[in-house]
Amino acid sequence: MSTTTTATETVPGSISVQAHEDKPVSEQYKYAHLFPVFQKDEHYPPLTPFEHVDPGHRALKHENPRSFLANAKVTQLTPPIGEEVRGVNLATLDDTAKDQLALEVARRGVVVFRDQQDFINSPPETYLEWGRYFGRLHIHPTSGHPEGFPHLHLVYRDGKSSFNYELSDRTTATTWHSDVSYELQPPGLTTLFLVAAPESGGDTIFTSQVTTLKRLSPDFVAVLRTLKAVHSGYEQADYSRSGKRGGVIRRDPVEHVHPVVRKHPVTGEESLYVNRQFTRRIVGFKREESDAILNFLYDHIDRSIDSQVRTKWEPYTVVLWDNRVTAHSAILDFIETSERRHGVRITPQAERPIPALEGLKLD
Template sequence: MTSTATTTTVADAEQGIATLKLRSPAQEEQQKQEQKEEEPYRYAHLLPHFSADRYPPLTPFEHVDPGHRALALPNPRAFLENATFIDDLTPHLGTEVHGVNLAELDSSGRDQLALEVARRGLMVFRDQQDFIDRGPEFYRQWGSHFGRLHIHPTSGHPAGYPEIHLVYRDLNKSFNFEYDDAVTPTVWHSDVSYELQPPGLTTFFLLAQPKSGGDTLFTSQVATLKKLSAPFVAFLRTLKAVHSGFEQAEFSKGGRRGGVVRRDPVEHIHPVIRRHPVTGDEAIYVNRQFTRQTILKFLFDHIDKSQDNQARVRWRPNTIVLWDNRVTAHSAIIDFEQSGSARHGARITPQAERPIPALDGLEL
């Protein structure tokens, strides 16, 4: 028979009798868990804050991608020379790197990083606690190297730092743009594509994560396009699609995600096939979150089912993921909602140029 607690007696210094209760392993583990839960959250200062501020419309600006400068270097991959591990996640998309401290990259190193992310679409850097712990002021300085920082109109951000977009979900609540009644939470998208000048290189990391689950899927819109026939690609180059932020705004106006809309929603027309300004690669540029046209249903289905063009990032503590929104799409995997664990992430989202049509002369 197994007992949950054992009792023994010892004589104390005054000949009295004292009772000492010895805890079972299960009780010890429970005490450790309770102590852990009482510890202050290390990144509480980065939890979602929903200010009532109002922002004016975004104005156009000139963007020069830093990857252009790296093209002129004798070795545009010199920032990887001290890496201890480099491995391609898939032939078409993604590279994992160990041994490079992103926080210590100089201006030239950041230029090289921008070019490498453009070429590979996605890069995963492990062991980046130094970067993560430098805080939101450093995040702003980092992101500004790659473009004008986007301030999201509806999402939560750390108090005082609206340029840092936060994702947050735990057992009781979600501050993400997602629908509970969907058959699957997988929704391929490129971030805030409804802006006139959507993001280019994006930096994202988790501050808290479930023990398992909560991975992020990525797909190469360059490789996906190459699967299509030449005549069909030529036809797609002639097309434009409307990217609208109104649905996202209505989602927040309904009281979800914090219930605020700080900038009036916009919609813009972008080419269905865009060209990267540095690499020249052509990529499909549509997604279900922000585009709604009949002919796009085929492209959505093609993107969904092209597993040979996709990579899955398994999150580990102190991981930073960078991707180029111009040539990739991504989706979070919401498979951890019953675990009781929180998934808390921060995104640094510099804007880039207005999408360049793959077809010269296409009027937008």
């Protein structure tokens, strides 16, 4: 999936991309229609609450909730999180299989599907149809999207440009997060695929927030269940407002309060729900108290190698994960090679996080 590049061209949205000198970018790059654009006049009203019904609920009633994998080769990647699947064509799954898929991803955290040419080479309208089955599609307030398809979130970096949310003043660009956790109803089952990737590197790493929680002492977990934390999108908006990442803000930034420990609506599993990128403070605590707890939890997530799995982007790979029970980060170890990393994320929203402690009030 690597590309050889020798010249630079500009496509709509002021993105600088690499191209061969003898061919326009639209001819030499198959996925030019998925380049990110940033339209300065694109604005959306605040998101409104909606009722979410997770498809995994229906799969619980199936006699064999994993029957969609009957003819597949399934490899467990690590005991706590992750599996790889070969022999399932995502583009041909019926509704029953999609229900089972949602349950499988909830149970394993992340599922890597190989050999998905049909899915990836589908038109963008098909991506939207796929995503809407799992929830209301989210329009990202600051990231790039393909022209005419604001519901598709794009990750993009090449030798000249980066339109990712990268904090270059740190010793590492690895930042654990659960996507847009600052929304009132953050994402559940999420789909990502790369249409261009470096020859090596550029992997995505995931961690099981179920397992990171289980590693803590029961007494400490009991305290965490009583806590609420603020998740904020203001810093991400300020990053774009400064002119980076395309420099657009499509929706006014928000912050919301979520439980520090949440419960999955289908599996009932409890998981830690804080992340360095968007969690800001624990409600009701003084700054030093909040920082002490959150920094301990962030360090715990960073260091828990035995809760993590690293996904390598073979050609035509589609990765699905459940944002409610995982955190993840791109690994930017390929920057000096100047290769292109170009991905499409389909991001359905789910329910407002359910507190693990019954009766914990979030308002």
